[in-house]
Amino acid sequence: MTEEGGAQADGISVPEAHTYPHHWEADVVLRDGRTCHIRPIRPSDGPALEEFHKGLSEETLYMRFFTASPELMARDIERLLQVDYRERVALLALVGGEVVGVGAYDSVGRAEGEIAFTISDAHQGRGLGSVLLEHLAAVARENGIHRFRAEVLSGNKKMLATFAAAGYSPSQEVEDGIVLLDFDIDPTLKSRRVARSREHRAESLSIQRLVAPESVAVVCDDTSAGSPGANVVANIRGGGFDGHLSVVSPSGDGVGDVEGYPSLSAIGSDVDLVVMALDAKDVVAQLDECARCAVRGIVLVTGDFITDHDYSRQQALVARVRELGMRLLGPNSLGLINTDPGVSLNASLVPQMPKRGRIGFFSQTGAFGS
Template identity: 35%
Template sequence: MIRSLVPADRGQLVALFERMGPLSLRHRYCGAKQRLSDPELDLLTSPDGIGHVGLAAVSRGRLLGAGRYIRDDADAAEVAFDVGDSDQGRGIGTLLLERLVHIAQCAGVRRFRALVEADNSDMLAVFDNSGFAVRELLEGGQYEVEFEIADTDRFIAATTERERQATARSLRTFFAPSSVAVVGASRTPHTIGRAILDNLIRDGYQGPIYPVNPNVNELAGRRCYPSIASVGMPVDLAIIAVPAHLVRGVVEECAAACVRGIVVISSGFAEAGRAAMERDLRTLVREAGMRMVGPNCLGVLSTSPDVSINATFSPTFPLRGNVSLASQSGALGLTMLDFSRELHLGIADFVSLGNKADVSVNDLLSYWHGEPRTGVIALYLESFGNPRTFARLAPQVARDRPIVAVKSGRSTAGTRAACSHSASLACLDIGIDALFAQTGVIRTDTIEQLFDVVSLLSSQPVPAGPRV
């Protein structure tokens, strides 16, 4: 998470300084430095947001890096970054630079300047790869770096690609987790938690499975743990199937245990009129640096032979293939999985998005765009979270992999159905038609039509012209 530096970050900045080795400190301060003085800490933690902007890159409550600019001219500012040695090379400096550029542009700053030690190749690479036309003048063992920060095609393209790659990496935990915990697994047959646990085992998930239930010692021949914290081993993905009022506590445990991804099966959030509870959950997840599918969803699955994960409560595990499916509706998700089996249509990945509090269709497009197992993308949509992002992403994806979509709400009844599930208004149909036409998405009116088109495209290329 990127946010403004505040006075409460004083201790965190000292800790960050202490995680920087002698070479990093020389690169940052252009000479040896032993400590941050009190006046320096006062300055760093009190940016005014006008002439001085300071940002913090934070994950799980820990300050990973800081970036700032101080205006030294009417239209120019000097920029600098601090990143701990163990966190360098992860793109933190690049992300901070992009955010600082956006803020500076809005404030009327036209140019950034920096002094960079001649042997600080990593910082020079951050500037050179930014997408801006960087001017570098070597003088006295230091580069004087300067560049205009007006948007360029190269900067926009570089930023978009970095964002796509970061999103794709963050979603890998759902489709190729190294371990899975099922919170809410039960002895009771046919309950959701038990069905998910049984599916993981039956369909051959390749990693460790940890059932979690404080009232049970053993489930399906496996030790059952009272909490995520008690597992004592790294948990990559947690499937949460407990009553809504218990979900926040479980997510807090997951955050403390450094779980990377969670799938919240539980309902009872925005779709039930509890939008504030859902917003609180999303904030908690993002502050912890996790990703979340759901809430109010069916789950996720992947047929990859290296993983073979069925973290859904669907009785159907599809055949392996090259079609990746996403459904906002759990009920329609079940139907889509059943259809795929009946038609002998092979599936690569499946995601039931539910309320889309965090992971969205746009995120999935970013992931599937670079996923070689995915040849066709099929979507059932009830609403759009960010049509502008979709309009930017979809054409890039559709050049390589056809996207076929059913958008609910075409009729008045359909609009009411979409609103009842997702707690968000279905978009105007004429606008959706225009958006799909602009982005190269193939729209169908029904699930049956969707599968007809997907079945064709899964084994044949997209027609090059209209003569079909």
């Protein structure tokens, strides 16, 4: 297609550029409870898109492009980079800074857009297609588009299921093995309920894996008696936690009967929750290691990330943790306590495990918490 006023580059219509829409960026929780960053594509994303396409299986390529032609993939990358954030929009899904999904639409007439998605093989089944559709629909409505259409191979059951479960009511026609979908994207009662239900399930699972871990590692720079790290280990052990508990420190020393390791990767098994008792400068260095070890959540009981009312370092910490697909409690938190008998976790600086009750309590202010 050719947009009015757009230039031509190697046969591809190039819409007039507009200001990068920062307000479209978002951190979302996926079906498995991990986080993902959604943002508009940038002209500098070419190399990342090339790596993304190289990692796609032949089946995924065929389902997306109806062929596995490398030439078509190259043209798709070039086209994705030529966005104006109005007539043509592309959103990226990133985990750990790596592109794991792409969703885009092109305006094909007044108030209508044609959409397409590509999800990396390793991240299919996590709800990325639904998230990208939801965000693309919101962006499109902002740009005056109220209907989407799509062409999907009849054998692409995953993508057809994504549209069917989104809460919209697409009309369907089948031509030569291709399903032609057309639907209104203005919010409906059903689509709102679907979105709320998806978010609730994802958030619930995300928090569940934070507060009810099966394995915990305390990462600290000091394991000597009375140190924050040693105290947290003692409190976890004293609270009755019967999952796998380990200590990570530069020396590799353990605490009491809890085995020590020099790094998270040296543990040799998955770690659900990491409790950090580290200086601020050492915390960031541990984040990538946590991501490589598939850590689900981090509790940070130390680390001064705020200086003279400057919150930029703390904001950067939160952004990086979310980018890596993890959840964070802290910094400078008291810790995390779960009195459920099936968990019995006292991953905190409180030496005495509280009695089990009926009230769940969360506080950001120490004075209110006490």
